[in-house]
Amino acid sequence: MVALDVVKHSNLQLKAANLPKVAVFVGGTSGIGQHTISELVETGVETRIYLIGRPSSSERANKQIATLKQINPSVEVVWLAGEVSLLADVKRICTEIQSKETTLDLLFMSTGVLPFNGRKETSEGLDPTFTLQHFSRMAFITHLLPLLRASTNGRVVSIKGGGLEKADIDVDDLELKKPGAYGAIRSQIQVIAMNTLVMEKFAEQEQDVTFVHTFPGQVNTGNNMTSDVAPNSLMHWAMRLVVGPLVKIIGLSPKESAQRHLFASTSALYGGRGVPTDLPGAMNTRGGNGPGLFLVNQYCDASMNEKVLGHLRETAQEKAWVYTQEALRPFL
Ligand SMILES: NC(=O)c1ccc[n+]([C@@H]2O[C@H](COP(=O)([O-])OP(=O)(O)OC[C@H]3O[C@@H](n4cnc5c(N)ncnc54)[C@H](OP(=O)(O)O)[C@@H]3O)[C@@H](O)[C@H]2O)c1
Secondary structure, eight states: OOOHHHHHHHHHTOOTTTSOSEEEEESTTSHHHHHHHHHHHHTTOOOEEEEEEOGGGHHHHHHHHHHHHHHOTTOEEEEEEOOTTSHHHHHHHHHHHHHHOSOOSEEEEOOOOOBTTOOOOOTTSSOHHHIIIIIHHHHHHHHHHHHHHHSTTEEEEEESOTTOOOSOOOTTSTTOOSTTTOOHHHHHHHHHHHHHHHHHHHHHHOTTEEEEEEOOOSBOSSGGGGSBOOTTSHHHHHIIIIIHHHHHHHSBOHHHHHHHHHHHHHBTTTTSOSBOOSSOOOOOTTSOSSSSEEEEOTTSOEEOOHHHHHHHHHHTHHHHHHHHHHHHGGGO
């Protein structure tokens, strides 16, 4: 565990040389993403943040931006509204960012919803849970890689379940389309493995970009109440009366989670670039200290999940990569 004091100290060391001068937050309108933006802004740094969220959140986002500007007038926050569950909209948003920026230091992605209400399909034929937590995130990476490469410290942070990969994913039905295959937990197992496997492939191709897949632990963001749950179902009341209160007691506060996610986004512990640290460099999934993919838990520890990943590399990585590329292809 990286002590919280070490995390806070590191975050206060953000300076021009290791600062994310340009950052894109997808899912920064609530929860861990929103709190991580606040932590970044509260350090007083001069930075430009692209805040991306659905149009229905525009009013909330504008209030959020006004508060951020009050806290730190030197920060610039650009609100880009779009349905990131649609890959065509991801392309439109990325084209806009590309037209304005020449480099990107941080791409931070935390969108998601827990699907207790069965598989659904967007107008593009993809399940929204899979899209928000995987396909759309991989599309953002693909579109923005040229900008990330152009940064001296390009970093991608995806928040889902890094280190929790399981060996028994269904490689022949990655999106769980077969009758009876789809389930809330099952979808998360698939998504977590696909995120890690595809990001590891990106990391192998991109020596100058660091990739981080975090598991935030249980964080009291209220995301249990925004799950896709049938109203008045048993799960609805379980979320409201059991899971929510339990997470409040045992979970990390959104502030601590955000401090730790800002650390994961900026510390040289992961990949050797960023805010210098006295700690021994964390190991990426290939056992090195340089750029690569880091699986980071809620306490900022990196793990290799070696046994499971070794198996998944043999059985699932190529399939997950090809499947993801096929899904993205019409929207590139
Ligand atoms: N919190 C936890 O305890 C926990 C534990 C393990 C894993 N995770 C994962 O970590 C990630 C972040 O969690 P969180 O607690 O910060 O989640 P959150 O508070 O629910 O925030 C999720 C973000 O996703 C956006 N979003 C949800 N549905 C959307 C849709 N249909 N289209 C576009 N955007 C949508 C939300 O936008 P709006 O602001 O517009 O609603 C919000 O910005 C999620 O993937 C979650 O599954 C969380």
